[in-house]
Amino acid sequence: ELKVEQNPLFLSMQEGKNYTIYCNYSTTSDRLYWYRQDPGKSLESLFVLLSNGAVKQEGRLMASLDTKARLSTLHITAAVHDLSATYFCAVESYAGNMLTFGGGTRLMVKP
Amino acid sequence: NAGVTQTPKFQVLKTGQSMTLQCAQDMNHEYMSWYRQDPGMGLRLIHYSVGAGITDQGEVPNGYNVSRSTTEDFPLRLLSAAPSQTSVYFCASSYSGQGGSPLHFGNGTRLTVT
Numbered sequence: 001e002l003k004v005e006q007n008p009l010f011l012s013m014q015e016g017k018n019y020t021i022y023c024n025y026s027t028t029s030d031r032l033y034w035y036r037q038d039p040g041k042s043l044e045s046l047f048v049l050l051s052n053g054a055v056k057q058e059g060r061l062m063a064s065l066d067t068k069a070r071l072s073t074l075h076i077t078a079a080v081h082d083l084s085a086t087y088f089c090a091v092e093s094y095a096g097n098m099l100t101f102g103g104g105t106r107l108m109v110k111p
Numbered sequence: 112n113a114g115v116t117q118t119p120k121f122q123v124l125k126t127g128q129s130m131t132l133q134c135a136q137d138m139n140h141e142y143m144s145w146y147r148q149d150p151g152m153g154l155r156l157i158h159y160s161v162g163a164g165i166t167d168q169g170e171v172p173n174g175y176n177v178s179r180s181t182t183e184d185f186p187l188r189l190l191s192a193a194p195s196q197t198s199v200y201f202c203a204s205s206y207s208g209q210g211g212s213p214l215h216f217g218n219g220t221r222l223t224v225t
Contacts, residue, residue, distance in 0.1 A: 009151075033213055042201065043154075045213035088153060096209030097142070097161060098169060101153035 002027045004091050006102035013079045013109050021105045023072040023089035030067045031092035033099070034074055036085045043088065047074075079109045113137050117202050117217035124192040124224045132187040132220050134202030140215070142208035143185040144169070145177065147198040148219075154201065160185055161208055192224045 003026040013019055023032070034046040047056040049065035049072060056063050060083065062075045072089055086106045090099040118133045136143065144159035156169030160179040174196060176188040185204075189196060199221050203214040 004153075031209075031211055035214075042216040042218050043203075043214075044216070048211050048213050050211045090154075092209070097159060097167070098156055098208075099144075099214070100170070101146075101155070103151060103153045 002029070002091060002093055002098075002100045004089060004100050004102040006087075006089055006105050008105060009103060010106045011108070013076070013107065015080055015109055015111055016078050018078065019076050021074040021076075021087055021089075021107075023074070023091075023102055025070045025072075025091045025100075027070075028067075028094050029070075029091045030065070032065050032072045033090045033092070034063050034072075035088045035090065037088065037104070038085050046087075076107070079107075081109045081111060083107060084109045115202055115204055115215050115217035117200075117220050119220060120218065122220060122222050124189070124222065126193060126224060128192050130189050130192065132189075132200055132202075132222075134185045134187065134217060135183050136185075136202075136204040136215070137183065138204065138206075138215065139182060140204035140206055141182070142206070142212070143179065143202065143204045144208075144214070145175070145185070145187045146201045146203065147171065147196075148201060149198050157187065157200075159208065189222075192222075194224045196222065197224045198222060 035043040047063040052067040090101045145157040146154040158177040202217040205212040
């Protein structure tokens with residue numbers, strides 16, 4: 001059974017600081033997704049990582065995937081208040097068609 | 112372009128009642144899925160479909176039925192509601208369930224069972 005663990009679960013940051021969210025998973029997969037959810041809203045796709053060593057960047061967010069360590073990271077550079085949201089990683093099963101989500105990291109960026 | 116549309120947005124049921132949550136997408140996506148979101152537990156897959164006429168169980172299928180008679184629609188039926196089914200339900204679709212096609216989510220249905 002695929003298990004996905006994110007940490008930290010909650011992160012309070014000052015604007016301008018850097019931090020990393022970690023996503024560990026338990027079984028073989030080379031397809032990992034990051035989503036963002038604003039309070040009371042739906043989820044939107046941020047990144048799709050499809051191979052070992054994949055790195056994607058969008059603005060102040062950068063995601064990477066290490067399939068050998070079964071680890072993905074979401075790095076935040078010089079945080080701004082607009083990044084406050086809950087971030088989820090999700091891992092696709094080896095056979096496809098099923099995504100398992102982590103528990104989410106709630107990020108609060110304070111001015 | 113509407114994307115993924117879920118109805119209703121809110122629903123209150125009494126224990127034992129049944130209801131159907133509607134989901135429709137206009138992106139011609141083959142893959143559709145239902146998730147429930149509970150505090151601290153992320154999203155858990157209930158059922159999914161890889162095309163019209165094909166459905167399969169996810170992680171937490173008990174108490175729910177689905178069907179996929181058309182590419183566009185993927186309704187979720189609660190057979191006999193229980194308080195444990197109080198949750199926020201999201202429908203999501205993608206071009207394919209495999210190989211890097213991200214999910215497009217609806218706006219969710221907040222269900223309370225009393």
